[in-house]
Amino acid sequence: MIRPLFVALRLWFLLIAFVMAFVVAWVFPLLLPLVQITFGVFLLLVGIDGWLLFRPTPGKQTAFFARRDVPDRLSNGDENPLTIYLENQYPFRTDVEVIDEIPFQFQRRDVLFRDRLSAHETKAIRYELRPTRRGEYSFGAVNVFVMTPLGFLKRRYQFEVGKLVAVYPSxxxxxxxxxxxxxxxxxxxxxxxxxRVGHSMEFEQLRPYATGDDVRTINWRATARRTDEQGTALVVNAFQDxxxxxxxxxxxxxxxxxxxxxxxxxxxxxxxxxxxxxxxxxxxxxxxxxxxxxxxxxxxxxxxxxxxxxxxxxxxxxxxxxxxxxxxxxxxxxxxxxxxxxxxxxxxxxxxxxxxxxxxxxxxxxxxxxxxxxxxxxxxxxxxxxxxxxxxxxxxxxxxxxxxxxxxxxxxxxxxxxxxxxxxxxxxxxxxxxxxxxxxxxxxxxxxxx
The missing domain is CATH 3.40.50.410 (von Willebrand factor, type A domain)
Structure with a gap:
């Protein structure tokens, strides 16, 4: 239970604020009871925050789920779309930070996404990667850090650990x-x-004359045999490459x-x-x-x-x-x-x-x-x-x-x-x-x- 637990930045700021408050209370003793009560409430809220994050979810193996949708092969030199699906099973709103461990060949450390999901909401995060070398690329885990509305602690979830993807020509x-x-x-x-300044000699079919056709391709014998209500209809030889x-x-x-x-x-x-x-x-x-x-x-x-x-x-x-x-x-x-x-x-x-x-x-x-x-x-x-x-x-x-x-x-x-x-x-x-x-x-x- 300890390994997935992380401290949010808000908690560190509040701890620094309480240290300063206790220093002020040492100078002004009348403030000490108020600071102690406030600090006790703060510790209680931190405990509640931890319980909300780690409490078991009835009927669910995990209270949060994520999945990376990556093709079996990527196209070299092109922007390849990837999608991370997030599903919040908590009965309250959560703030999430998603860190995708992309292959080292991309030399990127900025694949960080922040989002907010309502209770039982599902969202998709879409982004693109452009590989520049052919070969096998190894994706790591999708790390999701979940916070309750209190925002004191974070719980880390890891999904999709280890996936090999081949990068093929474009x-x-x-x-x-x-x-x-x-x-x-x-x-x-x-x-x-x-x-076309000419045409190949490989005959394909006869067809009616259309504006822009080369007059040298008119088949006069076929034209003489085919007439319409308005008179003679020109017929041309159609050639193919x-x-x-x-x-x-x-x-x-x-x-x-x-x-x-x-x-x-x-x-x-x-x-x-x-x-x-x-x-x-x-x-x-x-x-x-x-x-x-x-x-x-x-x-x-x-x-x-x-x-x-x-x-x-x-x-x-x-x-x-x-x-x-x-x-x-x-x-x-x-x-x-x-x-x-x-x-x-x-x-x-x-x-x-x-x-x-x-x-x-x-x-x-x-x-x-x-x-x-x-x-x-x-x-x-x-x-x-x-x-x-x-x-x-x-x-x-x-x-x-x-x-x-x-x-x-x-x-x-x-x-x-x-x-x-x-x-x-x-x-x-x-x-x-x-x-x-x-x-x-x-x-x-x-x-x-x-």
Whole structure:
């Protein structure tokens, strides 16, 4: 009974006040009886407070109940909702303090909630957590400190002691894009509407002409056979995007991908974007696959569109870790040459900081581009961009801006060098990676380049 008992701040203040009152009564003895009576009443109230907190509740195992509702897995880089349910079984109003022991990876010590519950009332406390690393997270207990209206003592209740939760790549973002795609609202996530300059040769059906259709798709023979009350009704050939095209996300796990941005590493941004893109590719009836590499080849998921493919990709991406070594593009080329025989769209998530760093790997990228449609995706240094945009105040800042502009120019030079050899490129800020990658995939698909 002693371990769950805690003293409220109000009790300490009153004890200090009584000490001062007894000191004053020592100076003025006439006040001593009044102070003693008041102190006796105070002790009686403290006893009543303790009895109210610890008295047995008829028909209930405990007078207060709490439960943490946390998903079995969290989405990396996203705000994940959590809920703590509180149920007051006391026959009087209670003030509560709730301390949730969240995993140490969050490095937060401020998960404290205060609330007031009426007798037999139930409440829900909702908050969000944003993990920035994949792996297992261990939640501790939900500590609830309950006080009666007197507020002298607290009784601690502990619930939900120990719970392991896995943090997976951003499946919440994946579901968001999937929902927007299903409702034709991808533009809300920054996905552009692609203007088709042509169409694939895969015929789907005949349908009536609608405003905006390409007049070159009018089927004159079908039009001649179909008339309505007002005359001839135009009929057009409807084409569909080519399907079952292999789409592979190649994820570099080398040293440059460990660079952090907004709590996440570049590797995690690449993993989240790969998961979303793979899901969009499957939604577009293409085959999605993944290959990870660094100094050696990591995991390989062959491109497929069978049921459960996105689950297999998710499980593989969950286990990826950065290897603090230089990536071996020669081994990557040899592996792709062996395992990927059909012409495919290869989206290479990597990061080149200098032109010399690119040129060391350029021969292998050119070979890949001969056999496949290669799209190299690498990252802007947003910290340098912020430094460049700020006006210089002194000579030191002028030097810093000059160096920052040099590195930013090298990034643009890398883009030009890749494009010189017909290699598709995306230079993007990490926060725009997913939208920019999907935009380019849809553009290439609309052009029939895959």
């Amino acid at each position: 499946f919440l973002q994946m579901r968001q894009y999937e929902l927007l795609a299903a409702t034709n609202r991808l533009s809300e996530a920054g996905i552009k509407r692609i203007r 080519e399907r079952s095209q292999p789409v592979y996300c190649l994820i570099d796990k080398g040293r440059p991908m460990q660079s952090p941005f907004d709590g996440l590493t570049l590797l995690d941004y690449a993993i989240n974007a790969s998961l979303v893109l793979s899901n969009v590719a499957l939604y577009k009836q293409d085959r999605a696959g993944v290959l990870t590499f660094s100094s050696q080849i990591g995991q390989f998921v062959p491109a497929d569109r069978r049921a459960g493919q996105i689950g297999r990709i998710l499980d593989v991406l969950y286990r990826q870790k950065t290897r603090f070594q230089e990536s071996d593009y020669e081994t990557l080329y040899a592996s792709i040459k062996t395992h990927i025989r059909q012409r495919s769209l290869l989206l290479l998530f990597t990061n080149f900081e200098t032109v010399n760093g690119l040129r060391r790997q350029l021969p292998y990228l050119r070979r890949l581009a001969k056999d496949h449609l290669l799209l190299v995706i690498f990252f802007e240094n947003t910290a340098l961009r912020t430094l460049i945009d700020q006006p210089a105040q002194d000579t030191e800042q002028v030097y810093q801006k000059t160096i920052a502009e040099k590195f930013a120019f090298e990034k643009k030079q890398i883009v030009r060098e890749l494009q010189q050899y017909g290699i598709q490129t995306i230079l993007t800020a990490p926060q725009n990676l997913t939208a920019n990658t999907i935009n380019r995939y849809l553009e290439l698909k609309a052009r029939g380049a895959i």
